[in-house]
Amino acid sequence: MEKIRDLALLSDILPTAFHGLMEAGAKPGSTVYIAGAGPVGRCGAAAARLLGASCIIVGDHDKDRLALMKRNGCETIDLNEDVPLQDQIEKILGEPMVDCAVDYVGTEAHGIGKDADKEDPAYAINQVIDVTRAGGATGIIGIYGPDPLADSKDEQNGIYPIEFGNAWIKSPKITAGQAPIMHYNYELMQAILWDRMPYLSDMLQTKVIGLDDAPQAYADFDNGSAEKYIIDPHGMIAS
Ligand SMILES: NC(=O)c1ccc[n+]([C@@H]2O[C@H](COP(=O)([O-])OP(=O)(O)OC[C@H]3O[C@@H](n4cnc5c(N)ncnc54)[C@H](O)[C@@H]3O)[C@@H](O)[C@H]2O)c1
Known part of the structure; x- marks a missing residue:
């Protein structure tokens, strides 16, 4: 019961976030970009740390959410700044790309800088594809289903402008879909019970x-x- 708050995250968001990292091939030493510092993205940062990622970079517009990441050892990118994501990543890593990137945003994504207030449903997915190195992999945890409430007919039909052609030359691996929660539940439960994720409470x-x-x-x-x-x-x- 002492750890019930962390264990409750096993019901969805922690295994979901972990799955994104698996899709993206994260392993010890990987550099990782996490798009979105919502609860799922924050679990993603926690999972990346559990997996031994080297540099974990989290991008969002929300300063309070980013502050939680910063004080827990992540690098952060404030997307209110009008600086292309690749340039921001280069400032941190010395190169404009990461080994793996995960979209924890979905169709509620906003643009960056002067477009930070505007919804742009395919913005985050295009960003993670854009910053992943050639041969790297991208996990898509954010949801991209048909949106009956959207303004455009395309979005109502689940059609989004994903810039696959720009990425083709990099042999991109893109995996998406609903996460198989039960598949990861037991190991993540043990990781919590044996204090392998002591930072989870503060991040979440x-x-x-x-x-x-x-x-x-x-x-x-x-x-x-x-x-x-x-x-x-x-x-x-x-x-
Ligand atoms: N695949 C699955 O099985 C599964 C399970 C649970 C949740 N989800 C999905 O995961 C996503 C995240 O969930 P959440 O509860 O953390 O949502 P949330 O809305 O709380 O967080 C999303 C964050 O993304 C930020 N953001 C907006 N545009 C951005 C951009 N271009 N780049 C980076 N960050 C940006 C927002 O400011 C916000 O902080 C949702 O789409 C949710 O439906 C998927």
Whole structure:
């Protein structure tokens, strides 16, 4: 029960995030770009550390979420700055590319710099493809299904402008889809129980709330809160 807040992440976001790293071929010493510092992206950074990645770079527009990453040993890129992602990565690594990159954003992606306020559904996926080195791999955890509420007919039909042609010469490996959660559950549970991810709590800022607090928590999450809420309807954790 002491670790229940971390263990609750096994229900979806931690194995999902871990799967993205598996798709992208992350291994000890890899340089990794994590697109998105939402709860799933933050779990991705935690998973990259568990896997022994060397430099973990996290990009987002949200300063509070990036601050959590920074204080937990990641390099961060503030996408409000009007500097191309490759240039930002070069400033950190000395080269404009990483070994593997994972999209933890999906179709709610925004542009960068002066376009940071604009939704651009294929922006994050194109960025991760763009910054992955030739022969590297890219994981797509963000969701790209048909969006019935979208303005454009293409997006309603699940068609997004992915710049595959620009990447073709790099022999890109791109893997996407729903993560097989149960496949990773046991090992990640053991990693938590044996303190291999002690940084998880600080990265995720998990907060347990009662059912009555859920509407406010949903609203706060929608506004980009840096906390991850766990609803405990029967007060079991408190007791
Ligand atoms: N594949 C699966 O099995 C699976 C499971 C769970 C969640 N997901 C998906 O994972 C994604 C992330 O979930 P979440 O709860 O962390 O979402 P979230 O909305 O809290 O986080 C997304 C973050 O991405 C940032 N962002 C926006 N544009 C960006 C860009 N161009 N580059 C980098 N960051 C950018 C946002 O500021 C935000 O902080 C969603 O699409 C969600 O549906 C997939």
